[in-house]
Amino acid sequence: GQNIDQPTEMTATEGAIVQINCTYQTSGFNGLFWYQQHAGEAPTFLSYNVLDGLEEKGRFSSFLSRSKGYSYLLLKELQMKDSASYLCAVMDSNYQLIWGAGTKLIIKP
Amino acid sequence: GAVVSQHPSRVICKSGTSVKIECRSLDFQATTMFWYRQFPKQSLMLMATSNEGSKATYEQGVEKDKFLINHASLTLSTLTVTSAHPEDSSFYICSTYSEPEAFFGQGTRLTVV
Numbered sequence: 001g002q003n004i005d006q007p008t009e010m011t012a013t014e015g016a017i018v019q020i021n022c023t024y025q026t027s028g029f030n031g032l033f034w035y036q037q038h039a040g041e042a043p044t045f046l047s048y049n050v051l052d053g054l055e056e057k058g059r060f061s062s063f064l065s066r067s068k069g070y071s072y073l074l075l076k077e078l079q080m081k082d083s084a085s086y087l088c089a090v091m092d093s094n095y096q097l098i099w100g101a102g103t104k105l106i107i108k109p
Numbered sequence: 110g111a112v113v114s115q116h117p118s119r120v121i122c123k124s125g126t127s128v129k130i131e132c133r134s135l136d137f138q139a140t141t142m143f144w145y146r147q148f149p150k151q152s153l154m155l156m157a158t159s160n161e162g163s164k165a166t167y168e169q170g171v172e173k174d175k176f177l178i179n180h181a182s183l184t185l186s187t188l189t190v191t192s193a194h195p196e197d198s199s200f201y202i203c204s205t206y207s208e209p210e211a212f213f214g215q216g217t218r219l220t221v222v
Binding site: 045089100101 | 115204210214
């Protein structure tokens with residue numbers, strides 16, 4: 001079956017760095033997405049990786065290793081507004097998005 | 110980027126009534142629209158995939174007669190929850206894909222009392 005695993009919850013300190021991991025097993029691969037979702041709101045797009053390596057976008061970076069079925073989202077200089085759920089999703093061979101359950105990130109002052 | 114507009118954002122209805130949720134793509138033609146349901150503290154669960162001009166494809170366990178999907182044009186897809194019950198209370202989100210991103214509507218918080 002298809003499976004996306006990410007930690008349920010993480011806690012970090014304002015100003016610090018946090019890495020949220022995601023491992024996946026899917027039927028085919030057409031890219032991996034990271035989305036941010038605040039409570040009660042729709043997800044917003046953060047990053048897309050289809051090739052191995054690191055993609056950097058401001059304070060957020062996303063890494064992909066297709067051979068390991070592994071990705072991480074790195075958040076630097078954490079701000080209180082970064083408190084949210086972070087969703088990992090993989091697009092399979094049918095171009096359907098398979099979603100992880102999300103990682104709730106709690107930022108403490 | 111693509112914009113998807115979803116309405117209403119919140120709705121409270123009585124048990125047994127029907128509720129229609131609309132999703133409009135504002136600046137591009139969405140041939141495919143995905144409808145998700147999200148329960149508290151859970152991930153997005155795909156309910157159905159609608160394609161313009163054809164019948165929607167429903168995921169296993171989703172009642173097609175209860176969740177009516179219409180995708181009559183390239184800019185509008187609707188989800189109607191018929192004979193709603195309290196267990197249908199959830200967050201419903203529509204989404205479409207325009208490479209390389211998936212774009213989401215704002216979501217609809219449905220509460221059935």
